[in-house]
Amino acid sequence: MKGRPVADTADPAAPDGADGDPSGPVLAIRNLTIGYGTGAPSVRGVDLSVRSGEIVGLIGESGSGKSSVALGCLGLLPKAAEVTADELTICGTDVLAADERTLTRMRGDSVAMVFQDAMGALDPSMRIGNQIAEVVTRHRGVKRAEARAVVRELLDKVGVPEPDRRARQYPHQLSGGLRQRAAVALALAGDPALLLADEPTTALDVTVQAGILELFRTVRDEFGVGIVLISHDIGVIAQTADRVAVMLDGEIVEHGGVEEVLLEPKTEYTRMLLRSVPHLDRPRDEPESRPVAGKPLYVVDDVSRTYRSRGRLIHAVQGVSLDVREGEVLGVVGESGSGKSTLAKMLVHLERPDSGRLTMSEPGHRAGGSGGGRAGRLRRRVQMVFQHPAGSLNPRLRVGTSVREPLAASDTGAKAAAERVREVLREVGLPEDSAARLPDEFSGGQKQRIAIARAIVGDPRVVVLDEPTSALDVSVQAQVLDLLSKIQRAENLTYVFISHDLAVVRAISDRVAVMYAGRLVELADAASLFEAPAHWYTRELLAAMPSPDPRDRPERPERRPRAGQAESGQAESGQGEEAAAPAGCAFASRCPAAEDNCRTVRPEPVELEPGRVVACHHPAGMEGR
Numbered sequence: 001m002k003g004r005p006v007a008d009t010a011d012p013a014a015p016d017g018a019d020g021d022p023s024g025p026v027l028a029i030r031n032l033t034i035g036y037g038t039g040a041p042s043v044r045g046v047d048l049s050v051r052s053g054e055i056v057g058l059i060g061e062s063g064s065g066k067s068s069v070a071l072g073c074l075g076l077l078p079k080a081a082e083v084t085a086d087e088l089t090i091c092g093t094d095v096l097a098a099d100e101r102t103l104t105r106m107r108g109d110s111v112a113m114v115f116q117d118a119m120g121a122l123d124p125s126m127r128i129g130n131q132i133a134e135v136v137t138r139h140r141g142v143k144r145a146e147a148r149a150v151v152r153e154l155l156d157k158v159g160v161p162e163p164d165r166r167a168r169q170y171p172h173q174l175s176g177g178l179r180q181r182a183a184v185a186l187a188l189a190g191d192p193a194l195l196l197a198d199e200p201t202t203a204l205d206v207t208v209q210a211g212i213l214e215l216f217r218t219v220r221d222e223f224g225v226g227i228v229l230i231s232h233d234i235g236v237i238a239q240t241a242d243r244v245a246v247m248l249d250g251e252i253v254e255h256g257g258v259e260e261v262l263l264e265p266k267t268e269y270t271r272m273l274l275r276s277v278p279h280l281d282r283p284r285d286e287p288e289s290r291p292v293a294g295k296p297l298y299v300v301d302d303v304s305r306t307y308r309s310r311g312r313l314i315h316a317v318q319g320v321s322l323d324v325r326e327g328e329v330l331g332v333v334g335e336s337g338s339g340k341s342t343l344a345k346m347l348v349h350l351e352r353p354d355s356g357r358l359t360m361s362e363p364g365h366r367a368g369g370s371g372g373g374r375a376g377r378l379r380r381r382v383q384m385v386f387q388h389p390a391g392s393l394n395p396r397l398r399v400g401t402s403v404r405e406p407l408a409a410s411d412t413g414a415k416a417a418a419e420r421v422r423e424v425l426r427e428v429g430l431p432e433d434s435a436a437r438l439p440d441e442f443s444g445g446q447k448q449r450i451a452i453a454r455a456i457v458g459d460p461r462v463v464v465l466d467e468p469t470s471a472l473d474v475s476v477q478a479q480v481l482d483l484l485s486k487i488q489r490a491e492n493l494t495y496v497f498i499s500h501d502l503a504v505v506r507a508i509s510d511r512v513a514v515m516y517a518g519r520l521v522e523l524a525d526a527a528s529l530f531e532a533p534a535h536w537y538t539r540e541l542l543a544a545m546p547s548p549d550p551r552d553r554p555e556r557p558e559r560r561p562r563a564g565q566a567e568s569g570q571a572e573s574g575q576g577e578e579a580a581a582p583a584g585c586a587f588a589s590r591c592p593a594a595e596d597n598c599r600t601v602r603p604e605p606v607e608l609e610p611g612r613v614v615a616c617h618h619p620a621g622m623e624g625r
C-alpha cells in the first residue's frame with residue numbers, strides 16, 4: 001500500500017480474502033484511490049475487507065474520506081471522480097468493471113446503504129409498507145401478495161412496534177428513531193449481504209441511538225449481514241464494531257480488532273482522537289484558582305412557553321424554575337423536544353415566556369424588555385453562542401465588523417471598540433489579522449471561536465451556549481471546550497451550557513439540569529448527578545451513552561433500552577414536547593419504576609437533599625435517605 005504506513009494490530013480475525021473462509025469477504029477493497037482532476041486524491045491506497053456477520057467500524061474526522069469510500073463501493077461517486085483499485089468487489093462482483101445495469105441490481109441484491117437522514121432514503125409520498133414491498137418483489141422474486149408477510153416480518157425484526165399499522169403510515173408520521181428502523185428494514189428488503197451505514201445515528205437522541213445500535217448488532221447476528229459502520233463517534237464504534245479502521249486525510253492509518261485499536265492504539269493520530277473524547281466519568285478539570293459558584297445571578301421562576309401549531313398546543317417549557325449562579329457552568333441536558341432550546345431562547349430574550357419570570361440580579365431586569373436604553377443594556381448582559389456559527393455570522397461582513405456588532409448599541413468609542421475586538425480575537429486564539437478576513441476563510445472550529453469572541457466582546461455576565469460543539473470534530477471539540485473553560489475563568493463568566501451530549505456536559509459543568517417533555521426533572525451538582533442519578537430519565541440517558549471503552553459493551557441487557565422503547569415513548573412526530581401535558585408523569589410510559597400514582601399525579605420538583613431537586617414519586621437510590 002502506498003502513502004502512510006498503516007499500524008495493523010495483530011488481529012487473527014481480520015479477513016484477507018484468503019483466510020480459509022470459503023465464501024470469501026462480502027466486501028474486498030485493495031489499494032482504492034479516489035481523485036478529482038489534478039488535485040491530491042481524496043482517498044489513497046485504502047485496503048478494507050468485510051466478512052459476513054461482522055461489523056467493521058470506519059472512524060475519522062470530517063474530510064478524512066470515510067463517506068467517499070462507501071459511495072465508491074456503491075459506484076455512486078460523482079462522474080468527475082477517478083476511481084482506481086487493485087480490487088473492489090462486493091460478493092465477488094467487480095464494482096469498477098460493472099455496467100450500470102449490474103450496479104443497479106447489485107444495490108439492493110448484494111449491498112444496501114443506511115444514511116444519517118432516513119427521510120432521504122424513504123419516499124415521503126409512499127406508505128412505508130409499499131416502499132419495502134416494492135424492493136422485496138424486485139430483489140427477492142416474491143409475488144406482491146406474499147411480499148406483505150415479508151414486510152411485516154422485516155418491520156417486526158427491526159423493532160418497529162405494531163408493524164401492520166406502521167406499514168400503512170407515511171415516513172413523516174413516524175418518529176426519528178422509528179423512521180431509521182424503517183430505513184433499515186428497507187435496506188434489508190433485498191436481502192443484502194453487505195450494509196453500508198454512514199453516520200446512521202448522528203441525527204438521533206442518545207436513547208434512540210442505543211436502540212438503533214442494538215438493531216445493527218441484531219442485523220449482524222441474526223441476518224449474518226456484513227456491516228461497514230461509518231461514524232465520527234468513537235463511542236458508537238466501541239460499542240458496536242468488531243474491527244476498526246481509522247482514516248486520516250484519505251488514508252487508513254490504523255486497523256485491527258476494536259479492543260486493540262481503541263485500547264492500545266499504535267498511531268499518534270488514534271491516540272489524539274481517543275484523548276479528545278469526553279468521558280462520562282471524567283469531571284471538569286478544577287484548577288485551584290477557580291472561583292466557587294456564587295449566589296443566584298439569573299433566576300428562572302415558574303417559566304412556561306406554549307406554541308400553537310396546526311391546531312395543536314405544544315407545551316415547549318412548562319413551569320421550569322431554576323437559578324443560574326454567578327461564576328458557574330450550568331449544564332442543561334435532554335433529548336430533542338425536551339424544551340432545552342426553548343429555555344435557552346427565553347434566557348437570551350429571543351422568546352418571551354407566556355408566564356413566569358426571568359430575573360437577573362441587577363435592578364430592573366425583566367425578560368422581554370424593549371430594545372434600547374437600560375433594558376437593551378441589560379439584554380446585552382446575556383449573550384448566546386449557537387451550534388452552527390455560520391448562521392450567526394454574516395458571510396459578507398468581515399470578521400472584525402461581525403465581532404464588533406454587539407458594541408454598536410453601547411457607548412464604546414470606535415478606537416476602544418477596535419482594541420476590544422483585537423483583544424477578544426487574541427483571547428479566542430485567532431490571529432489579529434482575522435478581523436480583516438471573511439468568515440468563509442475559516443474552518444468550522446475557527447468560526448465557532450469567532451462566534452465566542454462576538455458573544456464575549458460586550459462583556460456579558462451570562463453566556464448561553466446551545467450545542468456549541470455538536471457540529472465539530474472530536475479533536476476540535478476538545479479545543480473549543482478547553483477555550484470556553486479558560487475564558488470563563490479569565491472573565492469570571494457564567495455559562496448555561498446546553499447539549500444532548502452528557503459526556504461533553506460532564507467535561508465542563510459544575511451543576512446540571514435535566515429536562516424532559518418541557519419540564520425540569522432533576523437538578524444537582526455534576527458529581528452527584530453523574531455518579532448517582534435520582535430521576536429515572538437521567539438514569540436512562542446515562543445508560544444509553546455509548547462508552548468509548550469497548551470493554552463496556554452491552555453484554556448486560558439492563559444497559560440497553562428495549563428495541564423501540566425510547567422511540568415509541570415519544571410522540572409520533574418525534575417531538576416529546578408536542579405531547580399534550582399528561583395528568584401524571586410524562587416519563588411513565590418509559591419508566592421501569594412507574595407505579596399507579598405516576599400515571600395520575602404529576603410529580604413536582606422537590607429538593608430531596610441540599611442542592612438536589614428531583615421531580616419523581618419514586619426516585620432511584622433515595623430509599624432510607
Ligand code: SF4
Nearest residue numbers: 585588591598616617
Ligand atoms: S414519577 Fe414515576 S414514572 Fe415518573 S420517573 Fe418517577 S417513578 Fe418513573
